Amino acid sequence: MLLKINHETRYIYDAPVQYGLQQVRLRPKERPGQEVKSWNIEIDGGKVELSFVDQHCNHVDLISIDRGRTEIAIKCTGEVDNSDGSGIMGSHSGFAPLWYFKQATDLTKPGAETRKLVKALGDDFENDIAKLHALSAAVVEKVAYRTGQTDAETDAETALRVGEGVCQDHSHIFCAAARMLGFPARYVSGYLMMSDRVDQDATHAWAEAYIEGLGWVGFDVSNGYSPDERYVRIATGLDYREASPISGLRFGSGSEDMIVTLQVQQ
Incomplete structure (x- = not known):
């Protein structure tokens, strides 16, 4: 495309x-x-x-x-x-090693709310992909998409307590929880072609987690699916601050x- x-x-x-x-x-x-x-x-x-x-x-x-x-x-x-890769970005590359993506930041530091989210997720999953898709669904169920409730400095814990947020908040929460589960995770900023409009007022954000045997896999928490050919990746980082446009x-x-x-x- x-x-x-x-x-x-x-x-x-x-x-x-x-x-x-x-x-x-x-x-x-x-x-x-x-x-x-x-x-x-x-x-x-x-x-x-x-x-x-x-x-x-x-x-x-x-x-x-x-x-x-x-x-x-x-x-x-x-x-x-x-082209559509079903959200699979593939093997790791770059200067930062995989263990670097397991560390918390000020915006993705887990707390009581993140621990409750992970605990409620349970362990009954066929594989890691299923577990992470379930995590993505749990995040958006807990934090409804709504603008004006958070800002660029809102951390994952605060967004979970507020119960409302945007794609940036969903991505931060996903990264914090995925790291608690043992997965390297990173924040992605980029563009998304929307089906219902041409004019937009902001770039988009989603998350990626590293899964053994697959590599980096994307999760657009706000929309509930993995990135396809409509997504353009611009920058990646541990959180918004490292990948901010x-x-x-x-x-x-x-x-x-x-x-x-x-x-x-x-």
Whole structure:
């Protein structure tokens, strides 16, 4: 499936920025089943200072904001050709070893709520795939999909207590619980072509767990199935902070607004 993507993120500041840097992870990963036909990033209000590949093999562009600007826009356009691998990403690669993906982070640190979720899951499963699909279903049953109840800094335990959240929260909870069960797990950020709309207001997130004999397998907890040819993987990490499409810092007072426009279509 050939997917065409148009994605713009615009930051508007209520005071001129004196100094700012952003780490941009918005270049899709080349892998078996995902071929990047073309990809272009344009910056309005800043420039790329350097580019590097991080420990997860994410391509990162370090962008500086032009001094005195009150807006910066990051525009991505391109085409990605995908095939359906039933959610199976395959063998592990990259600079980080598998044991690295068993560690907790501030956003995926398990607590009482995660332990209750894992305990309620039980042990009566035919195989690891069945167990992890059951975990995915248990997460979305416990935490209903609803926007506005959590934010980028909400951790897995808090989302479980609130009982509502979005794909980021579902992915964090899945990673925390899967690691408790002994599986390496990681967070994935990317794009999803939706069947009911072209225009979207955010990128998507899901999770992957490593299963012996299969390798990395994806689980889109929010939608209840494994990623197929409609999904474009951009970045991976232990949690949102390591795989965030854009993260950064700036000096100066004042607030900012962010406007996202995104189209993913065949």
